[in-house]
Amino acid sequence: MDFGLSEEQSAFKKSVYDFAKKELASASAEPKTTRERDKVGGFFREGFDKCAEFGILALPVPEQYGGLGKDVVDCALAMQALGRGCTDSGLLFTISSHVFTCEIPLLQFGSEEQKQRFLPRMVKGELIGCHAMSEPEAGSDAFSLTTSAEKRGDRFVLNGQKTFISNAPIADLFLVFATTNRARGWAGVTGFLVERGAKGLSVGKPLEKMGLKTSPTGEVVLEDVEVPEDMVLGRVGQGSAIFNAEMEWERSCLFALHLGAMERQLEDTIRYAKERKQFGQPIGSFQAVSHKIADMKVRIELAELVLLKVAWLKAKGSRASLESAISKLFVSESFVQNSLDAVQIRGGYGYMAEYEVERDLRDAIGSKIYSGTNEIQKNIIASLLGL
Ligand SMILES: Cc1cc2nc3c(=O)[nH]c(=O)nc-3n(C[C@H](O)[C@H](O)[C@H](O)COP(=O)(O)OP(=O)(O)OC[C@H]3O[C@@H](n4cnc5c(N)ncnc54)[C@H](O)[C@@H]3O)c2cc1C
Missing domain, CATH: 1.10.540.10 (Acyl-CoA dehydrogenase/oxidase, N-terminal domain)
Known part of the structure; x- marks a missing residue:
């Protein structure tokens, strides 16, 4: 090893x-x-x-x-x-x-x-690409989506609404998931490639969010959007396989960004704890502060191990469903906790926008929700353990 x-x-x-x-x-x-x-x-x-x-x-x-x-x-x-x-x-x-x-x-x-x-x-x-799965009534239960794709001759006609779609306001290519057969549940879900400008495709105003404010998010409305047969991604009914495969990539590579952000936070926080003095000494010499920093480091170390294990498994061609759920869960929980600690260690300054740690906290919270909420990750882990 x-x-x-x-x-x-x-x-x-x-x-x-x-x-x-x-x-x-x-x-x-x-x-x-x-x-x-x-x-x-x-x-x-x-x-x-x-x-x-x-x-x-x-x-x-x-x-x-x-x-x-x-x-x-x-x-x-x-x-x-x-x-x-x-x-x-x-x-x-x-x-x-x-x-x-x-x-x-x-x-x-x-x-x-x-x-x-x-x-x-x-x-x-x-x-710029985006990925449109979530709907107002289909979030965690993604495959219960109602956006429909009806076959008419050599094309499909898409109708429905998507929400919370990252990049939608700036996207040129939309990977839209729709059902060709609702009775078949997940087996009816199909991916379609739709280009900006397609008749009947519209994108709402950017949605205002708690964090990640520099990443535009929006709604996508499809009204009788005609998609030629050759713009089906994979096969009809293969949408769930596409979704599951890309989630494994996302749960390793997207969350590696958060790992890097935690490393940046730690470096800045150590520097701050050495420089900021109270009661005549650097706050880092108080155990209450240094232990928080030690905990931040421990989370980063474990997050890196579990995340790179997923990447390693995938690189050698193995499935990583269990490991990627564990990694997504652990990295996002760590990111939120480390961000909270980074704020707390800076006291009032941490709470002020000027010091730029409160933004990391706002940015971090979404990581417990997107790519499947952390509650759903626990469901996946439990079910893969046979429960
Ligand atoms: C910043 C951001 C970017 C996003 N980008 C995209 C994107 O690009 N494309 C896209 O398709 N979607 C995107 N999403 C949507 C995201 O995938 C959904 O928000 C997520 O899947 C949860 O769905 P929901 O919001 O409808 O919550 P719900 O599914 O309504 O869940 C509400 C609460 O109930 C819990 N819950 C639901 N079901 C269960 C269960 N069975 N067991 C235990 N708890 C449960 C959830 O964990 C959650 O706490 C994005 C979301 C965010 C926040």
């Missing part, structure tokens, strides 16, 4: 971190900083384009479609480095949705024609 990274992996991870730290720190035009964008809900398009140029959007995509062909472990390492180097968690969340819930399903289930048509432009950032 070897817990170390190869020289190549370490160098790659460092190059992503250096890129994020240098290139994603500030925009060239207003709103320049993450804090300013967080206030107005601004999407950092320039940062997205820089990530495309650097190759972030190309990570898991094979070279024949313009990608870098990295495996899951390298993708997770890159996400971890991005999360540590860049404070704009909303931008990184948008990138993750684009790569792991749109490019990955296309790669794994798309026809050659679909891959050739969309992937090279997605890799360059010319097309």
